[in-house]
Every structure is written in C-alpha cells, then in structure tokens.
Amino acid sequence: MSAIVLNASSIQTMAYSFLFAYKNEFFIAFVSIFVGRKLVRAAYGGKYTSKGLIVSPLAYLAFTGTTLVGIHLEGLLICSVGFAFGLGLSSVLKNQVHFFEKNGSLYYRRSLYIVLAWTVAYISRMYLLLYYDVTAGLVLSVILSYFTGLITGEAFQIAVQKRIFDYRHGLLASQRAQNLEE
Numbered sequence: 001m002s003a004i005v006l007n008a009s010s011i012q013t014m015a016y017s018f019l020f021a022y023k024n025e026f027f028i029a030f031v032s033i034f035v036g037r038k039l040v041r042a043a044y045g046g047k048y049t050s051k052g053l054i055v056s057p058l059a060y061l062a063f064t065g066t067t068l069v070g071i072h073l074e075g076l077l078i079c080s081v082g083f084a085f086g087l088g089l090s091s092v093l094k095n096q097v098h099f100f101e102k103n104g105s106l107y108y109r110r111s112l113y114i115v116l117a118w119t120v121a122y123i124s125r126m127y128l129l130l131y132y133d134v135t136a137g138l139v140l141s142v143i144l145s146y147f148t149g150l151i152t153g154e155a156f157q158i159a160v161q162k163r164i165f166d167y168r169h170g171l172l173a174s175q176r177a178q179n180l181e182e
Contacts, residue, residue: 038119045107057152064148067125075138082142083149090153097158099165118147
C-alpha cells in the first residue's frame, strides 16, 4: 500500500488545475457576486462608517494590485502616474457624493460612473488574465490604476463632505431649535 505524499508544490498544482478546470464557473460566480454587490450598493447607498471609509479604498488598491502581475518596472511607474492623476482629479468630482439619512443612520452614494468604470476595467483585466494569460495588459492596468486613484481620492472627499453635511445638519437643527424658542 503506497501512501499519498502531499507537499506544497503538489497542493499548489492541484489548486491551479482545479481553478483552471472550472474557470468558467469561477469567473461567472465571481462576476455575478462582484457586480451584484456593486449594483445593490450603488442603488441603495452604503452605510457611512469611518472603518468603511478606510477599508473600501484599501480593498480597491488590493484588487488593483492583483492585476499588476507580470508588469515590468516602467509599466508600474506608468500605473503609479495614472493612480496619482486619478487621485488629483477626484477633487474635481467631489460633488458626486450624496449623503442621506435612513432609519436614523447616515448613508452615502458614490459616483455610479466611477465605480462602474472601475468594475468594467477590473473584470476585463481578470478576463484577460484567466482566459488569455495576458499578464502584461498595460493599458487596462493603467486605466484600472487611474480609476483606483479616483476612488481613493473620493474616499477623502467623502470624509470632507461628511464634515460639511454634519455642519449643515447641525446648523439647521440649531436654527430650528432657536426658531421654536422664539
């Protein structure tokens, strides 16, 4: 009777063979969950938390980082410039964030176009990586980095818009209270 010996190399080979044997199913499930979550959040908004304001851009950075596999150093520099350009341009698009209250909690909606464009670029890049093994898809990586910069800058704008919302909301409440006293 022979014993089955599993080492790190054989486990990795098994995982890759399983992933690529069912890559259509994995890709369809991934896109369905990923896009479905984005659509629900875009339609109903997200609950405002300071933790979410930090975690969300970090998640976008991590997802973008997964697509930079196989890009040479010059390409990474170009992606960094795209990210910085998106970060700078996000201050122009600061009025795209809207706050609202629902059931006593504060919610906000991001720019639908930015999130949709990032999602399309990410799914396209992942499609190329899975189906065509195009690891040096520089154009899509630069576009994705640019939109990640926009989203990261938008998180800063959300923090600023939250302060403005709190100020206006507090000012209106104090004015109402003052009018009631008179």
